[in-house]
Amino acid sequence: MKMPTSNITFGKTGSSIKVIPVDEVSLEARAASLATRSIKTSSKKAALHLTIRCIDLTTLEGADTPEKVASLCQKAKRPDPSNHDVPSVAAVCVYPEMVHHAVEATRNSKVKVASVAGAFPSGLSTIEARTADISDAVKRGADEIDIVLNRSAFLSGDEQRAFEEIVASKDACGEAHLKVILEVGELGSYDKIRQASMLAMAAGADFIKTSTGKIPQASSLPRVLCMAEAVRDFAYQTNISVGIKAAGGIRTAKQAWHYLVVIGETLGSEWLNPEMFRIGASGLLNDVLLQLNRLDSGSYSGPDYVTVD
Amino acid sequence: MAGKIPIAKTYKLFIDGAFPRSESGRTFSVNNSEGELIANVSQASRKDFREAVRAARSAQSPWASRTAYNRGQILYRVAEMLESRKPEFLELLKSIGVNNRVATREIEDSIQRLVWYAGWSDKYSQLLGSVNPVSGPYFNFTVPEPTGVVGIIAPTEPAMLGFISRIAPAIVSGNTVVVVSEAQSSLTSVTIAEVLVTSDVPAGVVNILTGDQTDLLPWMVGHLDVNAVDISGISPKTDLTHLEEVASNVKRVVSRSVDEESLELISDFLEMKTVWHPIGR
């Protein structure tokens, strides 16, 4: 893959994927226009519930402890202890070292355990070390593995290597789902986001994900729109449906439903479920709960009325 | 007169760089100020007009595609060629009753006018066009472009300066023209055609129909492949109701005093094109 518009053949699959260029201004205008969608009343409640169901509740701190993870898992299973209507989140997302604690804490629930792996967040260790890391996380019980695209290889023109590493990572995942983090904030243009999306999907990603959350430039509505258009195009070209995970900087319920609108109006309602769409976040859940309280009670809630975990 | 019998010039039409007779076979006579016959001049018909428009149309896009610099050089070349034929034009103007002083001045002014417009060829765009500060991430600019094929009713007076004053601002920007020139002024017009043909002006850029403006006006304003009409030279007795048919294809109508010289005259034969393009990565 050299030029954004060229037909490219990826590695051993031998399949040829066309990568279509992206116009930044039109893309951003479309995202801004979708952000004016008005979500009211019953739609708002449905959107809030769906948001919760799509959350990967995340803690990726060096200071994470088994207790911290256990607390997160409790919140994941029962976001609002006072209201049984509120669904559990999709998954918790932790470091490999914390996976077995998370597996323990989510036993007998629908909440999945996702683990970042493979020299997260840079990806810059040997591929052998990275696949070993992935295998280890899977062995510890992770259902889903979040790895990073090798931006060093991708941006220096060695797309083939970036591609092959994802293929190897996918092998290492076995049954676990593979999410490939593109770290869109480092790619420099929507054309590169589109290329990276197509490359990751062609290499076997089950999900493509925006960001690690470790750099300030993270997920944004137009970036996710760009990825959603790539997913739509990939499905069009190959008949394979790939999921999307938006992560980093998503803190409010309103932001979250803008993402739902972008996904729904680009990919259709088949993508509006936790199998195909995730939001990686930590603080978002509480804002969603505040909004739900407001809808149920009719008055505005406050931070003391949702749990801090 | 001593010596050989002089050879009189046959004044014919000027279409697509050639000098055909009218397909109608008709002529009209032009007399000098003493009432003596100077010449029989071809009288253009509506079919000649049609041919002239056809020639003008096929010449238009190539002419407009020339560089502005090149069009300027060609207009300057016309001035040079006029300069070299000053005595001939002086005699011609005198023969139709212009006195020596006025005629000399008219020729000088005509040459100067061509030089003036020649110099405009690569400048008017910079004055009339613009880069527009729109509210959004777009590069937005406006450029003037030639209107296309222009029909011109040439003023009968001043015959030479009127003709030059009307065609120069139209062709400098890349329009092509079909000029109707009547009565005595047709002699200078056809003689100017001889200048044009030796001045690198491509065939079809200027087409000249000698004849009766009242005959040809309806065909000019009604022709769907004429984009603009310049009626500056229209006779004051002409009924403007004849102009209604300009609406058949929404022609631009230009009416100015016959011998003015200005940038506005260039813009009379221009369209403004605005182009938008996003600015992004």
Next chain:
Amino acid sequence: MANSNSKDGSDLEDFGIEYASAIESTSLVTIKDKYGLFIDGEFVSSSSGKSFETLDPSTENSLSVVTEASSEDVDRAVRAARASYEKYWKKMPGTDRARYLFRIARHLQERAREFAVLETLDGGKPIKESRDVDLPLAAAHFFYHAGWADKLEYAFPQRKLEPHGVVGQIIPWNFPLLMAAWKLAPALACGNTVVLKPAETTPLTALLLAEVIRDVDLPPGVINIVTGAGATGSAIVEHPEVNKLAFTGSTEVGKLIQRSAVKRNLPLTLELGGKAPHVIFEDAALDQAIEGVINGIFFNQGHVCCAGSRLLVQESIADNFIDRLQKRIELLRVGNPLDKNTDIGAINSKAQLERIDQLVKAGIEEGAEVFKPSCSLPENGYWYPPTVLTGVQQSHRVAREEIFGPVLVVQTFRTPEEALEKANNTPYGLSAGIWTEKGSLIHWMAERLRAGVIWANTFNKFDPASPFGGYKESGFGREGGMQGLGAYLKNSGGRS
């Protein structure tokens, strides 16, 4: 197709892409039972006592009764404009004219939501368009031209500039307030006084503008607004005391006006119809191109003179592109114009609906294939679904005539030369669109397309600083930008 009217709410466990209705409140709009003519700073009744109803095209409910101006009323308006020109406007320094225009701009911004709701009620366009496009642009036009009022000599140096005097302006129903702004702002900035006629199906925002004009203390008679249909328009066109005419509307009516004006050597500018080619090359940013095509033809129900109504797709990607386009059209939301999520509102009038329907039927008879999405339309009101006609040949009526509705005709091409030839093969020349990632091809096309506005990798963008107007039968004169001022000044060199 999602239909915002079809379902009030959604399954709680399935957000889907249904949105519960989100209706913009109409409470801040007060519509009077009856409106007079706005002449010499006051609302007055007609000499004839005639009036007509204006409808909400999305429900066919009557909104109000509007006065029909007779030729005596038009005469009164022209005399008021003349008197005002002599008494106030001609003498007023540009700096003061500017201040009035700035004031109008500010009032429009302050009352934007009210104007937007009224525009949507009277015209049927989606509230998100009247709110996000019509109103901000209308205010921007006054703001932009305000700044010119005392700087005209910088735009046209070395000329003896002079206003025309009384200007007659006739505007269409597709962007009622915005077109009023496009007309009024430059005319006033250049020192003219005005008699303006809004379209008979959409007079209400112009009449609300009359309130603003009063509120900003504009001297009486500087702007006069006369409502009515064709006869009222004719009275303006034929009035001997009108010094300049400006018209936006159909090419058919524009030609009639030119016939009348040319006989009197009356300055005239025309912004008429179009049949814009929208050219998609195989290397384009196709996802954005699809959005561009959607916006190009379905913006304002396709009631746009510069709409991208002729899609020209490179044959190598045509099937793919049309397939994707049709999938995208399925997602458009047709319905209540006041719903903030509505993409396509009501057709402006019964007459226009019939014209669209008739032309599409003609297209089908000539062999075009028709695509309409699986949407249901409201029972009352005037509606037409977004429609795509494929298999259209250059000779078909639908490829040549302006439909002025949400109907896209599709043709293909193989080479840039062929695209250009087909694109230019029309008597119109208002606008054109190009989508390609190749910069030199953009300029090659932009230089050769015979149209006044070229949108490359975008479409239907407007700005007061950007001149707008047509080539060929799409009219002459420009609106917006420095070049647009020329229409309202003598000796400017601009086409007026």
